Amino acid sequence: MEIVCPAGTPASLRAAVKAGAHTIYCGFADETNARNFPGLNFDRAEMRDGIAFAHRHGAKVLIAINTFPRAGAEAIWHSAISDAATLEADAVILADLGLLDHAAQKHPGLRRHLSVQAAAANADMINFYAATFGVKRVVLPRVLSVPEIAAINAETKVETEVFVFGGLCVMAEGRCSLSSYATGKSPNMYGVCSPPSHVDYREEAGELKARLGGYLIHSAAKGEPAPYPTLCKGCFTAGDQSGYLFEDPVSLNAEQLIPQLQKAGVTALKIEGRQRSASYVAQVVQNFRAAVDALAAGRPMPAGLLARLSEGQASTTGAYKKTWR
Amino acid sequence: MKLTVGPNQFFWKADAWAAFYDGVAKAPVDHVSLGEMVCSKRMPFYQDRIADALAVLQAAGKTVALSSLALVTLKRERKMTAELAEMGVEIEVNDLTALAHLPAGTPFSVGPLVNVYNESTLRWLAGRGAVRLCLPPELPLDPIATLAATARELGVEIEVWGYGRVPLAISGRCYHARLHARPKDNCQFACEDDPDGLSIATREGQPFLAMNGVQTLADSYACMALQADALAQAGVTTLRLSPHTGDFGQVCLLFRDLLDGRIAGAEVAAALTAQTPRPRLSDGFVRGARGADWSGAVVA
Numbered sequence: 001m002e003i004v005c006p007a008g009t010p011a012s013l014r015a016a017v018k019a020g021a022h023t024i025y026c027g028f029a030d031e032t033n034a035r036n037f038p039g040l041n042f043d044r045a046e047m048r049d050g051i052a053f054a055h056r057h058g059a060k061v062l063i064a065i066n067t068f069p070r071a072g073a074e075a076i077w078h079s080a081i082s083d084a085a086t087l088e089a090d091a092v093i094l095a096d097l098g099l100l101d102h103a104a105q106k107h108p109g110l111r112r113h114l115s116v117q118a119a120a121a122n123a124d125m126i127n128f129y130a131a132t133f134g135v136k137r138v139v140l141p142r143v144l145s146v147p148e149i150a151a152i153n154a155e156t157k158v159e160t161e162v163f164v165f166g167g168l169c170v171m172a173e174g175r176c177s178l179s180s181y182a183t184g185k186s187p188n189m190y191g192v193c194s195p196p197s198h199v200d201y202r203e204e205a206g207e208l209k210a211r212l213g214g215y216l217i218h219s220a221a222k223g224e225p226a227p228y229p230t231l232c233k234g235c236f237t238a239g240d241q242s243g244y245l246f247e248d249p250v251s252l253n254a255e256q257l258i259p260q261l262q263k264a265g266v267t268a269l270k271i272e273g274r275q276r277s278a279s280y281v282a283q284v285v286q287n288f289r290a291a292v293d294a295l296a297a298g299r300p301m302p303a304g305l306l307a308r309l310s311e312g313q314a315s316t317t318g319a320y321k322k323t324w325r
Numbered sequence: 326m327k328l329t330v331g332p333n334q335f336f337w338k339a340d341a342w343a344a345f346y347d348g349v350a351k352a353p354v355d356h357v358s359l360g361e362m363v364c365s366k367r368m369p370f371y372q373d374r375i376a377d378a379l380a381v382l383q384a385a386g387k388t389v390a391l392s393s394l395a396l397v398t399l400k401r402e403r404k405m406t407a408e409l410a411e412m413g414v415e416i417e418v419n420d421l422t423a424l425a426h427l428p429a430g431t432p433f434s435v436g437p438l439v440n441v442y443n444e445s446t447l448r449w450l451a452g453r454g455a456v457r458l459c460l461p462p463e464l465p466l467d468p469i470a471t472l473a474a475t476a477r478e479l480g481v482e483i484e485v486w487g488y489g490r491v492p493l494a495i496s497g498r499c500y501h502a503r504l505h506a507r508p509k510d511n512c513q514f515a516c517e518d519d520p521d522g523l524s525i526a527t528r529e530g531q532p533f534l535a536m537n538g539v540q541t542l543a544d545s546y547a548c549m550a551l552q553a554d555a556l557a558q559a560g561v562t563t564l565r566l567s568p569h570t571g572d573f574g575q576v577c578l579l580f581r582d583l584l585d586g587r588i589a590g591a592e593v594a595a596a597l598t599a600q601t602p603r604p605r606l607s608d609g610f611v612r613g614a615r616g617a618d619w620s621g622a623v624v625a
Contacts, residue, residue, distance in 0.1 A: 071468035098445025100620035120421075124406075143398060143497025147462045151400075169492035172396055173542065174440060177463040178493050178534070181543055181616035184464055184609075188440060215617060216527040232494075233463035238525045238536060244499055245525060246534065266467060325498045325509035 001262055001269055001292045004062070004161060005285050008040040008274040013050045015278035017059045020289035024054055025062040025093060026274065035274040036063045036191030048087050054060045060280060066115035067191045068174075074302055078102060085110045093139065094118075095133035096175055100133040103304040113137040116163070117174030117188070123155035130158045139270060141172050142252070145322045146260050153265030159242045162261060165284055166272025168252040168318050170232045178231045181215035201226075219250075253315035258291050258301065262322075326557055326564060326584045328354040328577065329484055331459070332362045332392035332417070333568040334419035334492065335537055336516045339371040345568060346378035350385035352577035356457070358417040358434060360392040360409075363495075364538045365402045366512070375440025381416065388413040390457075393423035394470070395438045395539035396495045397538065399414045401534075424453065432456045436557070437486055437565070438495065442468065451479040459484035459565050462491045463548060463610050466559060473560030482562045487549040488576060488597075490522055490542040491533055491607070491616065500536040520570050521602060532605060543616065551620050552611050553583055571600045594621050609625050 005011035005021035015023050027033025029041035042050060048290055051061045063084040070078040075097055084092045085107045094100050095117035103112055116139040120126045129135040132166060137159040140149060171178070173187075180186030185200040200211045207219040210229035217222050217229035226248040227233070254261070258269065269292070271284055288301055318324055330349050333342065349357055359378060361368045375391075376422070377625030382389050391414050397406050408415055410426035417434035420425050427433055435458040441447055450458065452497065458481055459470060469485060476483040501515040501523070502508065515538075516523075522535035524544050531545040549556060549564055564584070566576055579593045594606060 037398055063481075069438050069445070071443045071471035074443050074445055096440065096442065096446055097449050098443055098447070101449050102445060119396070121396060122403055124425045125420070125422045127398070130419060139498075143396065148398060171496045175438060176393075176494040177461070177610075177616065178541065179493075180463045180531075180610070181491070181493055184613075184615035188442065188461075189463070213617075215531060215533055216529045219528065235528060236525045237528060237530075238523050238531065241504060242367055242528060245504060246498075246541070261577060268524075319497050323508075325507060 001258070001295075003285060003288050004268045004270040005281060006166075006271055006274040007050070007281065008035065008276065009278065010042065010046045010050050010274055012276070012278040012281045014053060015282040016285050017054050019028065019282040019285035020213055021059060021270070021272060021285045022092070023060040023062060024050075025270075026050065027030075027064045028080050028083070030076065030080075031070070031191050031250035032067055032077050033190045034065070034066045034115075034187055034235055035064075037196075038073070040275060044083055044087070047083075047089075050253050051089060055088075058211055062091045062093055062113060063089045064093040064115065066093050066095045066117045067098065068188045070189065078106075081107060081110070091137070092289055099131070100135070102131045103129060105171055108134070111136055113139065113161070115174070116141055117318040118171040119174050121172070123152045126152065126156050130156070139163075143319050144170055144179045146257060146320050147262050147322075149261070149266060150264035159267035161270050162254075162266050162267065163252060163272055164258070164261070164269045164288070166251060166276075168247070168250065168316065170247040182215055182231060183207075184213075194228070199229055216296065246313065248316075250314040250316045252318050254317050254320055255288070255291060256301065257317055257320055262295060291321055326553070327356065327482070327562060329356040329358065329459070329563050330354050330577070330581055331489070331567045332358050332360055332566045334363055334540065334542070335520050335522060335568075336364070336367045336514065337371070337520055338517075339374050341379060341520075343372045343374045345573065347381060348574050350381045350387065350576070352574050353581040354387065354577050356388045358389070358390040358392050358436070362395050362419050362436070362438070363401075363540045364499075364516075365399065365405060366395055366514075369403065377592075388415070390417040390434045392417040392421045393420045394435060396497070397416070397422040398497065406436060427454070430454050435463055437460065438492060440592070441472070444472065447472055447475050449478065449483070451481050452503045455481055457482040457484065457563075459486065462486040463616060466552075466555060466611050469556070469561060469611070470559035470605070473562075477560055483560065484563040484565045485556055485561050485611070486547050486551060487564030487566055487580065489546055489569055491545070491547045491610070492542055493534070494541040496539050496541070499539050500541070501538050504536070517570045543607065544605065545617060545619070546595060546597075546604035547605075547610070548594060548606040548612065550583060550590040550597070550606075550607055552608050553590060557614070564577075569604075572600060575600070591621065
């Protein structure tokens with residue numbers, strides 16, 4: 001199976017390629033990609049060099065242009081696509097209908113992948129995107145169980161790519177405005193979720209309180225871990241109950257499900273984390289590469305190597321196991 | 326401007342559901358979209374009342390549409406969505422699965438949960454047959470105006486979320502079931518006691534969000550009472566009112582009076598906040614720094 005690895009910087013791209021990633025995904029340094037953080041992503045020259053480096057080492061580069069173009073400013077997104085074609089990216093990852101149509105019409109030779117931000121969660125919708133826009137691969141939303149993924153693969157020729165490690169969206173991706181409700185900045189329009197610019201940490205009564213846009217997301221007693229205040233992993237109250245009503249502060253680790261995902265017909269395993277360091281990326285890639293190589297050679301899977309890299313030490317297999325719902 | 330009543334987002338008993346649409350038939354609204362947008366498990370409880378509701382609304386001169394589900398994953402949901410396309414009634418597409426089943430050129434509506442952020446997407450949907458489109462609730466006024474101008478060229482009606490708890494997210498996980506420590510497949514309809522959603526507050530008691538099964542909404546009710554003039558100037562043709570318990574007939578009347586210039590926006594806001602249950606209002610997505618803001622908050 002193909003390991004698809006994030007790169008937020010040229011250094012991460014090179015580290016991931018050297019660590020054995022088959023494919024790298026990255027974005028331009030602007031609002032066209034869903035990880036639009038300061039100091040991250042690639043200018044055009046860096047992208048050209050990164051793609052050349054990857055290609056020399058037999059790896060592919062996918063460019064994520066997966067936010068929804070702003071009305072009146074679509075030219076920014078159109079130039080991202082034409083530059084991706086000129087720089088010989090192996091594919092673009094898109095979510096917006098208008099942008100998919102534009103790419104299919106103007107750059108038919110540029111391979112198109114459907115971003116997780118399009119939340120295509122069943123075979124009818126995936127086949128519709130394939131028939132209408134020539135989409136060759138879909139990144140599946142993190143709402144599906146492994147048997148459901150197998151059922152989708154049985155009904156489509158479109159390749160499927162699934163997240164196996166890193167941050168976990170609890171909501172269907174591309175369909176969540178929680179962040180803009182609290183901060184004005186949304187993943188769909190600005191490529192950010194729960195942005196650091198709106199985070200406030202304050203020590204009050206011996207606790208570290210983390211607020212986002214003025215809303216208390218969680219508080220940690222001295223010595224307790226204080227995870228980043230991502231909105232959907234906050235501690236809230238409803239009725240007479242308090243707790244992590246949406247999701248605990250966990251991250252996804254589906255390492256042990258790789259054999260089942262292969263049986264389910266999955267083409268590519270995706271690692272989240274373009275905001276992560278080069279050394280983190282390299283370690284995760286090495287582990288996953290070792291796992292898929294072991295699987296291909298019929299050797300037992302190496303166990304639990306990645307646990308210590310998980311956010312806040314706790315991990316989940318998410319929706320892949322039906323009980324998560 | 327015209328008024329649309331969007332699909333009920335919550336789980337209501339069949340009798341309450343049917344009575345609601347009897348009321349809407351008498352209300353001064355133009356278009357009604359109904360059916361299940363949030364959870365396919367709720368559908369069997371009122372499915373056999375839908376035909377009557379459609380007939381009553383049409384007899385009262387309203388145009389009608391049937392809403393598709395916002396997130397389609399199960400076989401049963403795919404079948405439901407495919408069958409919608411065969412009902413002979415206009416479909417409100419809330420997930421592209423529904424579009425996959427509509428022959429190109431069939432007129433349809435686009436609901437607020439389809440991502441329409443720019444002119445190209447709007448043009449593409451109009452080319453497929455879209456005649457009415459409710460914009461995503463998080464869109465600010467400037468892009469609304471740009472899209473409304475394009476829509477006018479294309480002859481597409483543009484709606485903005487005018488009143489009601491704003492849908493913010495949809496998930497594979499049911500939060501009501503999780504709260505009651507039940508698996509989703511055996512949820513025992515944990516959402517049935519919260520006909521307007523269950524409010525979620527921060528640990529400091531600040532009202533924030535609301536849960537509704539697999540859906541997450543704002544705790545506040547979006548209210549365009551103070552933005553109606555700006556939206557009309559921007560070229561918006563229609564406000565969407567989202568069903569809630571309480572006196573929904575009064576909600577419709579207030580907005581009709583506002584759009585006809587009979588009362589002021591501030592009066593509408595005051596009357597809405599005097600209703601039971603008493604809503605907190607917001608209009609920040611359209612005009613503020615963030616969705617939760619309310620432009621009326623500073624009025625003395």
